[in-house]
Amino acid sequence: MKFDTKVVRAGISPDPTTGAVVPPIYQTATYVLEEVGKDKGFDYTRSTNPTRQTLETQLAAIEGGKHGICFSSGMASVDSCMKLLKAGDHVVCSDDVYGGVSRHFNKVLTRYGLSFSYVDSCNPSKVKEAVRAETKMLWVETPTNPLLKVTDIEAMAKIAKEHGLIFGVDSTFATPVYLRPLELGADIAMHSTTKYLSGHNQLIGGVVITNRQDIADEMKFIQKTIGAVPSPFDCWLTMLGLKTLHLRMARHSSNAQIVAEFLEAHPKVERVTYPGLASHPQHAIAKAQMSGFSGMISFELVGGIASGKTVMNSVKLCALAESLGAVETMITHPATMTHVEVPREDRLARGLTDGLVRISVGIEDAEDIVDDLRQALDKA
Numbered sequence: 430m431k432f433d434t435k436v437v438r439a440g441i442s443p444d445p446t447t448g449a450v451v452p453p454i455y456q457t458a459t460y461v462l463e464e465v466g467k468d469k470g471f472d473y474t475r476s477t478n479p480t481r482q483t484l485e486t487q488l489a490a491i492e493g494g495k496h497g498i499c500f501s502s503g504m505a506s507v508d509s510c511m512k513l514l515k516a517g518d519h520v521v522c523s524d525d526v527y528g529g530v531s532r533h534f535n536k537v538l539t540r541y542g543l544s545f546s547y548v549d550s551c552n553p554s555k556v557k558e559a560v561r562a563e564t565k566m567l568w569v570e571t572p573t574n575p576l577l578k579v580t581d582i583e584a585m586a587k588i589a590k591e592h593g594l595i596f597g598v599d600s601t602f603a604t605p606v607y608l609r610p611l612e613l614g615a616d617i618a619m620h621s622t623t624k625y626l627s628g629h630n631q632l633i634g635g636v637v638i639t640n641r642q643d644i645a646d647e648m649k650f651i652q653k654t655i656g657a658v659p660s661p662f663d664c665w666l667t668m669l670g671l672k673t674l675h676l677r678m679a680r681h682s683s684n685a686q687i688v689a690e691f692l693e694a695h696p697k698v699e700r701v702t703y704p705g706l707a708s709h710p711q712h713a714i715a716k717a718q719m720s721g722f723s724g725m726i727s728f729e730l731v732g733g734i735a736s737g738k739t740v741m742n743s744v745k746l747c748a749l750a751e752s753l754g755a756v757e758t759m760i761t762h763p764a765t766m767t768h769v770e771v772p773r774e775d776r777l778a779r780g781l782t783d784g785l786v787r788i789s790v791g792i793e794d795a796e797d798i799v800d801d802l803r804q805a806l807d808k809a
């Protein structure tokens with residue numbers, strides 16, 4: 430099956446009872462046993478649910494993996510991956526991971542004896558230097574949120590193999606349409622399905638995909654034991670959203686290229702970061718390992734905080750919202766929105782400058798998005 434066919438059809442077959450094209454939602458907590466010790470493969474929805482199972486099969490097939498394990502959020506997926514570790518273990522992690530991930534690592538998981546080193550994973554020698562005797566995992570996000578740094582996955586897989594580390598990739602921004610980390614040597618591909626995979630701002634969810642039987646067994650155990658599972662309805666909505674993933678991504682990507690080129694030429698914009706621009710510092714790696722550049726752009730406004738606020742308050746079509754990866758274009762100003770509580774020095778140290786703006790380019794007409802940004806930038 431070719432990739433686009435898998436997106437539409439993999440894991441989905443007509444309902445055996447009625448022939449329904451769309452699999453039904455099994456909205457049930459439990460299942461009646463035929464007799465003691467004899468069930469139909471399902472006993473309790475925290476452990477297994479047919480709707481979730483369909484989605485897990487579909488997601489694994491698209492990612493090119495054997496096992497998919499779904500969770501109630503992207504954060505629950507990240508947390509479950511970390512539950513593969515034990516007190517005393519150390520993780521080497523990309524330095525520009527989504528802020529919710531570093532908050533979880535630093536403020537929650539350190540309480541349980543895990544430790545983390547944040548390094549620029551665009552530089553393999555920095556990653557190598559950070560590995561210690563107690564390092565058990567390498568955790569990479571590519572492209573990163575919000576600075577869109579791109580990491581060479583094959584180079585990371587080599588380091589992970591040399592040191593016996595579990596290698597996980599948060600591939601939320603790229604999606605399996607443009608990047609399949611397992612094919613490049615990762616042990617785990619993880620997504621916040623809240624974003625492109627479900628695609629319509631309709632739910633919160635996450636998934637972990639792996640080819641390793643040992644990791645799959647452990648993740649399923651963690652899934653049923655901790656219970657951070659998505660509802661059958663959310664699984665069903667994700668399943669429907671997924672069927673158009675390849676079409677949506679093509680439009681997100683072509684629109685983003687147009688918007689990035691417009692911004693790069695605009696006098697009120699100091700710098701644009703988009704993996705599809707030749708000016709992106711890791712453009713060559715992005716081009717080699719991704720088949721498209723997705724829909725996320727960040728850019729630096731001339732005029733810092735004041736300009737940022739003006740642009741945010743002037744956009745009409747672009748939605749002032751914190752999420753990403755949905756059909757609507759969404760715009761965020763980290764200094765006044767997502768990172769407003771982070772002390773300025775810490776924010777700047779992470780490269781989150783006062784004039785930094787992140788756009789999740791939607792699938793509207795590119796001309797309308799550009800016109801909206803132009804009128805907002807004119808006011809900055």
Ligand SMILES: Cc1ncc(COP(=O)(O)O)c(C=O)c1O
Pocket residue numbers: 502503504505527529530570574599601602620621622623633634635
């Ligand atoms: C790259 C990345 N990973 C993980 C997450 C967390 O996902 P969720 O919001 O579904 O918990 C996010 C959320 O923005 C993200 O951008």
